Amino acid sequence: MSDLHLEAISHAFGDNQVLSGVSVNVAAGELVCLLGPSGCGKTTLLRLAAGLEPLQKGQIKINDVLVADGTNSNQMPPEQRGAGLMFQDFALFPHLNVRDNITFGIDAKNKTRRAEWLDHALTSMGLVGYADAYPHTLSGGQQQRVALVRALAPDPRILLLDEPFSGLDVTRRAQIRTETLRLVKQTGVATLMVTHDPEEAMFMADRILVMNEGRVVQDGTPVELYSSPKNAFVAEFFGPVNKIQSTVHSGKVKTPVGVFDADGQKNGTQVDVLVRPEGFRLANADEKPHAMPGDNLGNTSVVLAVVYARPLGRLSHVAFKLSTGQVIETRVPGLFLPSPGDKVSVSVNAHQAHVFASTTILEAR
Amino acid sequence: MPVSSESRRLPRLRFNLWSAGALIIALAVAAPIFTVLGLAFTDTSDIWTHLYKTVLGLYLERTITLMFGVGIGTLVIGTGTAWLVTMCRFPGSRIFEWALLLPLAVPAYVLAFVVTDQLEYAGTVQSTLRDMFGWTRPQDYWFPEIRSMGGAIVVMTLVLYPYVYLLARSAFLEQSVCVLEVSRTLGKTAWGSFTRIALPLARPAIVVGVTLVLMEVINDFGTVDYFAVQTFTAGIFDVWLNMNSVGGAAQLSSVLLLVVLVLIVTERMARRDRKFHHTSNKYSELPSYRLRGYKATLSFFACALPVLLGFIFPASVLSHYALSFYEETLSADYFSYVINSLTLSASAALLAVVIGLFLAYAVRLSEGPWIKIAARIASIGYAVPGAILAVGVLWPTGALDQSLSWIGGNFGIAVGGVMIGTIVPIVYGYLVRFLALAYGTSEASLGKITPNMDGAARTLGSNPSQTLKRVHFPLMRGSLMTAAILVFVDCMKELPLTIILRPFNFDTLATFVYQYASDELLEESALGALTIVGAGIIPVILLSVTIAKSRPGKL
Numbered sequence: 075m076s077d078l079h080l081e082a083i084s085h086a087f088g089d090n091q092v093l094s095g096v097s098v099n100v101a102a103g104e105l106v107c108l109l110g111p112s113g114c115g116k117t118t119l120l121r122l123a124a125g126l127e128p129l130q131k132g133q134i135k136i137n138d139v140l141v142a143d144g145t146n147s148n149q150m151p152p153e154q155r156g157a158g159l160m161f162q163d164f165a166l167f168p169h170l171n172v173r174d175n176i177t178f179g180i181d182a183k184n185k186t187r188r189a190e191w192l193d194h195a196l197t198s199m200g201l202v203g204y205a206d207a208y209p210h211t212l213s214g215g216q217q218q219r220v221a222l223v224r225a226l227a228p229d230p231r232i233l234l235l236d237e238p239f240s241g242l243d244v245t246r247r248a249q250i251r252t253e254t255l256r257l258v259k260q261t262g263v264a265t266l267m268v269t270h271d272p273e274e275a276m277f278m279a280d281r282i283l284v285m286n287e288g289r290v291v292q293d294g295t296p297v298e299l300y301s302s303p304k305n306a307f308v309a310e311f312f313g314p315v316n317k318i319q320s321t322v323h324s325g326k327v328k329t330p331v332g333v334f335d336a337d338g339q340k341n342g343t344q345v346d347v348l349v350r351p352e353g354f355r356l357a358n359a360d361e362k363p364h365a366m367p368g369d370n371l372g373n374t375s376v377v378l379a380v381v382y383a384r385p386l387g388r389l390s391h392v393a394f395k396l397s398t399g400q401v402i403e404t405r406v407p408g409l410f411l412p413s414p415g416d417k418v419s420v421s422v423n424a425h426q427a428h429v430f431a432s433t434t435i436l437e438a439r
Numbered sequence: 440m441p442v443s444s445e446s447r448r449l450p451r452l453r454f455n456l457w458s459a460g461a462l463i464i465a466l467a468v469a470a471p472i473f474t475v476l477g478l479a480f481t482d483t484s485d486i487w488t489h490l491y492k493t494v495l496g497l498y499l500e501r502t503i504t505l506m507f508g509v510g511i512g513t514l515v516i517g518t519g520t521a522w523l524v525t526m527c528r529f530p531g532s533r534i535f536e537w538a539l540l541l542p543l544a545v546p547a548y549v550l551a552f553v554v555t556d557q558l559e560y561a562g563t564v565q566s567t568l569r570d571m572f573g574w575t576r577p578q579d580y581w582f583p584e585i586r587s588m589g590g591a592i593v594v595m596t597l598v599l600y601p602y603v604y605l606l607a608r609s610a611f612l613e614q615s616v617c618v619l620e621v622s623r624t625l626g627k628t629a630w631g632s633f634t635r636i637a638l639p640l641a642r643p644a645i646v647v648g649v650t651l652v653l654m655e656v657i658n659d660f661g662t663v664d665y666f667a668v669q670t671f672t673a674g675i676f677d678v679w680l681n682m683n684s685v686g687g688a689a690q691l692s693s694v695l696l697l698v699v700l701v702l703i704v705t706e707r708m709a710r711r712d713r714k715f716h717h718t719s720n721k722y723s724e725l726p727s728y729r730l731r732g733y734k735a736t737l738s739f740f741a742c743a744l745p746v747l748l749g750f751i752f753p754a755s756v757l758s759h760y761a762l763s764f765y766e767e768t769l770s771a772d773y774f775s776y777v778i779n780s781l782t783l784s785a786s787a788a789l790l791a792v793v794i795g796l797f798l799a800y801a802v803r804l805s806e807g808p809w810i811k812i813a814a815r816i817a818s819i820g821y822a823v824p825g826a827i828l829a830v831g832v833l834w835p836t837g838a839l840d841q842s843l844s845w846i847g848g849n850f851g852i853a854v855g856g857v858m859i860g861t862i863v864p865i866v867y868g869y870l871v872r873f874l875a876l877a878y879g880t881s882e883a884s885l886g887k888i889t890p891n892m893d894g895a896a897r898t899l900g901s902n903p904s905q906t907l908k909r910v911h912f913p914l915m916r917g918s919l920m921t922a923a924i925l926v927f928v929d930c931m932k933e934l935p936l937t938i939i940l941r942p943f944n945f946d947t948l949a950t951f952v953y954q955y956a957s958d959e960l961l962e963e964s965a966l967g968a969l970t971i972v973g974a975g976i977i978p979v980i981l982l983s984v985t986i987a988k989s990r991p992g993k994l
Binding site (some may be wrong): 121124125126128151152153155157158159161162163165166167168169178179181224225228234 | 897
């Protein structure tokens with residue numbers, strides 16, 4: 075089985091530098107996600123790997139074969155690379171039915187060899203009855219499945235997925251994600267996926283590369299990125315955070331919700347303490363908040379006044395005010411709905427609080 | 440952020456089959472124009488001053504008058520009928536939607552012949568009038584002279600207004616409902632909405648329509664020759680064929696090319712403006728003003744008149760003649776002319792579509808601006824009058840023939856007229872003139888195929904040529920067919936190029952009709968004229984169907 079190496083890739087469109095020195099390695103059987111905001115260059119990286127854009131700088135190797143080198147204009151064209159690509163808009167051929175779409179990339183001599191795999195894929199993706207249907211008659215979810223099977227049908231060396239679920243409505247997404255992951259893992263092909271949805275990345279990926287403005291910001295497993303973000307950008311990317319500003323004294327950072335480790339910041343540095351909404355533990359004013367498995371509550375809690383509380387079904391959204399006037403948004407499991415003005419006990423799970431140097435200058439108070 | 444040095448460089452032109460082909464095509468199309476300019480500026484005879492002192496002013500004045508008259512006429516008729524048919528409901532309005540296109544099927548020179556035939560002194564109309572009122576001599580009454588500038592203006596207006604009608608109509612239909620509804624709530628009547636809202640918004644489309652009309656006016660030869668109107672085209676033919684001066688003809692052509700340039704620039708600017716005229720995305724069934732009473736009657740006649748005069752009148756006259764004189768037509772070798780026309784038109788249509796598709800695909804595959812520029816150049820032919828193209832094609836093919844003979848002579852091979860005397864020059868001329876049509880259709884149709892589909896096919900193992908065959912061509916088949924039909928019909932109707940570039944003793948239906956009509960024998964060639972009109976109906980049908988289907992938002 076093949077692996078994919080992208081080394082020191084740089085790319086520019088005219089004066090717009092889209093990628094700067096990006097390296098990605100995907101081993102056989104691994105699913106790696108490129109996660110980042112729009113315009114950070116992740117789709118360009120995918121297209122370079124597929125050979126749809128000429129490589130300007132860097133090297134691309136598939137299964138240790140050098141398919142493109144930025145110094146050489148003689149680069150392997152897409153049709154020879156064996157890189158299956160699934161497009162965001164699916165790009166199904168409107169003039170071919172489902173069967174002809176899927177078998178488009180299989181040439182005559184491989185037809186019998188792939189027949190068994192095809193049958194299995196169609197069955198597991200629920201497409202068996204649709205072989206003669208045309209793309210425009212299919213739902214979004216069905217089109218996505220056809221596009222995926224089509225990309226996998228010619229037994230590609232690597233698989234590239236460009237925002238494969240963004241065209242689907244939210245209710246179907248979870249189910250289709252599971253099916254996609256199952257099929258991809260079954261085939262064991264090295265997969266590089268692009269998305270802007272952090273939850274999707276965490277669900278699908280063995281490893282995630284967070285990208286911003288053409289550079290890789292952090293590379294790690296989903297747990298590593300969520301629990302140990304390298305900077306505020308990565309932390310904020312995995313969900314909204316509450317930002318509490320403070321200063322480091324004696325290796326500790328004091329905030330109205332608790333005291334935290336300075337995490338290597340020097341004394342006197344202005345820092346932002348980023349606490350996730352799900353990192354708060356709440357209880358009624360006369361009780362102490364319960365710890366959840368793995369928590370580090372530090373045995374302290376503060377009592378603060380509630381601004382509002384809204385039920386969200388399996389969570390409750392509770393906002394309370396600090397003495398500084400800053401409103402903190404939290405989410406706690408279950409239905410916990412104090413009234414505005416009520417007092418609650420608040421503790422913070424230190425594992426979900428991160429300290430970074432401030433990027434904005436604190437005004438003198 | 441440091442910008443790598445590669446990004447500053449304009450993408451190099453990669454030499455492969457596609458880019459090389461595109462460049463060759465562009466050169467082939469531009470060649471006749473450069474030839475003409477070259478001939479004009481290297482001419483040693485002193486004909487320019489002679490021309491300048493005698494006829495140049497006349498040609499200029501006549502051409503501009505004709506352009507002005509036809510421009511105004513088509514503007515009024517085209518825009519007016521488009522508005523009536525789009526925004527108002529009156530008896531017959533649904534029929535007029537497509538019927539107003541019918542005069543497109545009639546070439547200007549055919550209408551000119553029929554009109555003259557019927558309205559001249561010996562024709563039906565005047566004879567009837569004389570019988571009715573007992574006049575016996577021309578001095579007894581006044582009747583407008585048909586063979587005049589006025590007659591030419593009327594005739595050309597009647598066959599060319601559909602260009603403006605089509606474009607104005609599609610512009611009115613494209614306009615967002617909101618704008619028009621607002622206009623009504625603010626109390627505007629139908630006329631008010633028309634002048635203050637719809638007309639200004641549709642202006643770019645109308646400008647495009649009128650410039651296309653004016654290009655056809657400059658191009659025309661049959662009508663101006665028959666009516667003895669001394670336009671530039673008539674002058675170019677005159678100087679070239681009668682005074683035997685290629686240089687002089689080339690110089691006149693150069694002056695005319697300036698006019699053409701102005702028209703092209705105007706049209707391109709208007710086309711760009713069109714893109715910015717959608718104000719909102721809300722489309723629904725257009726509200727129409729229901730017309731009653733004298734307004735309805737007036738509208739009915741306003742729409743009926745152009746159709747009557749521009750199509751029904753010539754078609755019925757020709758049908759009558761064709762039925763009465765078909766024996767004469769058949770004995771005049773009618774079928775050989777049909778075959779000639781069909782052969783030429785079919786060859787040109789096929790080649791135009793293939794070359795147009797190639798060019799459009801080359802543009803799609805290209806990275807830098809060079810190929811796109813080449814495609815732009817290759818699309819210039821539609822604006823260049825046939826007379827100028829004839830000069831530009833005939834001279835180099837003659838020279839090529841001579842050099843081929845010379846080369847052959849050195850090898851002891853007798854090489855006769857390879858180009859001259861075959862249909863190669865005329866097909867070449869047709870291609871230069873009509874490639875724009877085929878390329879434009881391919882370009883539009885290719886544009887509907889998303890780039891991701893190209894990418895999907897490539898990553899699934901198809902190289903560019905295979906992708907063209909397996910993905911693009913099946914999806915474009917319908918449009919390519921349409922393009923072939925449009926080019927085919929345009930070639931069937933074509934006159935000025937055909938007269939000059941045809942091989943000896945080779946007549947098409949168009950030249951046959953022209954010849955006979957010039958000899959006052961229209962009746963005997965009527966079947967031929969009717970065939971041309973019949974061929975011309977096909978695009979009208981296609982257009983009508985497209986119009987009916989193209990209202991955005993309509994399922």
